[in-house]
Amino acid sequence: MFHIDFIRPHSLNEALDFLTEHGNETAILAGGTDIVVDLKSGDLKKKYLLDVSRLEALKGIEVTPEGLSLGAAVTLSEIYHSKTLARYAPALQKCASSFGSQQIRNVATIGGNVAHCSPCGDTVPPLVIHEAKVVLVNHRGKREVPIEQIASGPYACALPTEDLIVRFLLKPAPNVDFADFQKIGRRKELAISRISMAAMLRRNPDEGSIDFIRLGLGACTPTPQRYQAVEEHLTGKTPNEELLWEAGNMLTQQMFAITGRRSSAAYKEPAIQGLFVRMLYPLL
Numbered sequence: 001m002f003h004i005d006f007i008r009p010h011s012l013n014e015a016l017d018f019l020t021e022h023g024n025e026t027a028i029l030a031g032g033t034d035i036v037v038d039l040k041s042g043d044l045k046k047k048y049l050l051d052v053s054r055l056e057a058l059k060g061i062e063v064t065p066e067g068l069s070l071g072a073a074v075t076l077s078e079i080y081h082s083k084t085l086a087r088y089a090p091a092l093q094k095c096a097s098s099f100g101s102q103q104i105r106n107v108a109t110i111g112g113n114v115a116h117c118s119p120c121g122d123t124v125p126p127l128v129i130h131e132a133k134v135v136l137v138n139h140r141g142k143r144e145v146p147i148e149q150i151a152s153g154p155y156a157c158a159l160p161t162e163d164l165i166v167r168f169l170l171k172p173a174p175n176v177d178f179a180d181f182q183k184i185g186r187r188k189e190l191a192i193s194r195i196s197m198a199a200m201l202r203r204n205p206d207e208g209s210i211d212f213i214r215l216g217l218g219a220c221t222p223t224p225q226r227y228q229a230v231e232e233h234l235t236g237k238t239p240n241e242e243l244l245w246e247a248g249n250m251l252t253q254q255m256f257a258i259t260g261r262r263s264s265a266a267y268k269e270p271a272i273q274g275l276f277v278r279m280l281y282p283l284l
Contacts, residue, residue, distance in 0.1 A: 004039070007050045012057040012137070015164060018050060020139045023161030026050050030058075030073050030109040033100070034116050058111065058166055061085060068130070068170040072111025076100070076123075079110065088172035090179040091198045092126035098183065099123075101190055111165045117151035124224045125198035125216035126181055130170035131226075138162045144169065151223045174212060176200045182279045183218070184271055193219040195268065197275055201234075203283070209238045217251065220268065221258045227251055239283040248273035 007026075009015040019026060025047040029035055032053075038044040052058055058073035061082050068088050070079075079085055080096035099105055099122050113123045114134070124147065133144040136159065147168070152158040159165075173179060179200035185191025196218035204211050213231045216224065230251050237243055252272045256265065 005048050007048055012055055015052055016139050019162045022048055030112040031107040033104055033108045066169050068172045070168045072165040073109050076105035076108050091181045091200055095122050095126050095181040117155050117157045119154050120193040120219035125196055125218040128216035128224050128226050129198050129214035133169045135167045136163045137166050148224045153222050173200055176202045180279050195219050210234050220255050227254055244277045244280050248276035
């Protein structure tokens with residue numbers, strides 16, 4: 001019979017002390033939407049389950065001098081209902097609206113979604129376009145790493161087992177006039193993303209040209225990517241349909257440069273282009 005010890009620390013320091021001693025044998029529980037599945041399937045081979053969901057150090061959404069601060073234990077429902085995120089990270093808020101079911105959103109956390117390192121994690125592209133830093137702590141202190149460095153591959157977390165994600169620091173959207181998150185799944189609701197995309201941009205109020213843009217693509221590469229060459233191609237130009245299809249094709253080719261052309265290319269090439277054009281079409 002499978003047995004696992006449940007540990008609920010009362011403070012961040014208590015959690016860090018436990019990870020220092022038992023990190024290799026411990027799975028961290030925040031919302032549990034992935035861990036419960038692994039427990040039932042028998043795929044979770046750990047001795048301890050460390051519940052950090054009630055630690056105050058992992059909660060809260062606020063604008064600080066360092067940036068837009070988002071606790072690792074903040075749930076997707078809290079993200080969706082946050083007025084602060086509606087103003088400073090609207091693509092992330094929209095992402096939360098289509099994340100799983102209401103029941104899942106009520107318990108699933110942004111920290112868990114990132115640490116699971118699934119290529120199709122919906123919160124990752126919005127974090128990428130905000131150039132998010134992940135704040136990590138262990139018994140030696142605190143450090144920050146870019147969101148792109150958390151995963152070493154699909155479902156492979158690059159963090160040492162003694163580290164704990166406590167929060168994310170995002171660059172607030174700089175007065176953008178467009179932000180969106182869209183995805184393609186096998187169905188409209190309760191679907192794992194086959195392709196996801198996040199973007200935010202600002203246009204010149206006089207000329208209509210794009211003077212700021214950030215673009216992230218999800219579920220297409222092993223680890224998160226920002227597509228800076230596409231951003232540079234669009235910057236300074238006024239959006240039109242021809243430009244959008246051109247940039248969508250560039251986006252697809254950059255993705256293939258990372259992954260290679262696989263059997264799914266026949267589906268993904270037009271799907272990525274179409275999703276890109278559909279998302280930015282309101283700019284025309």
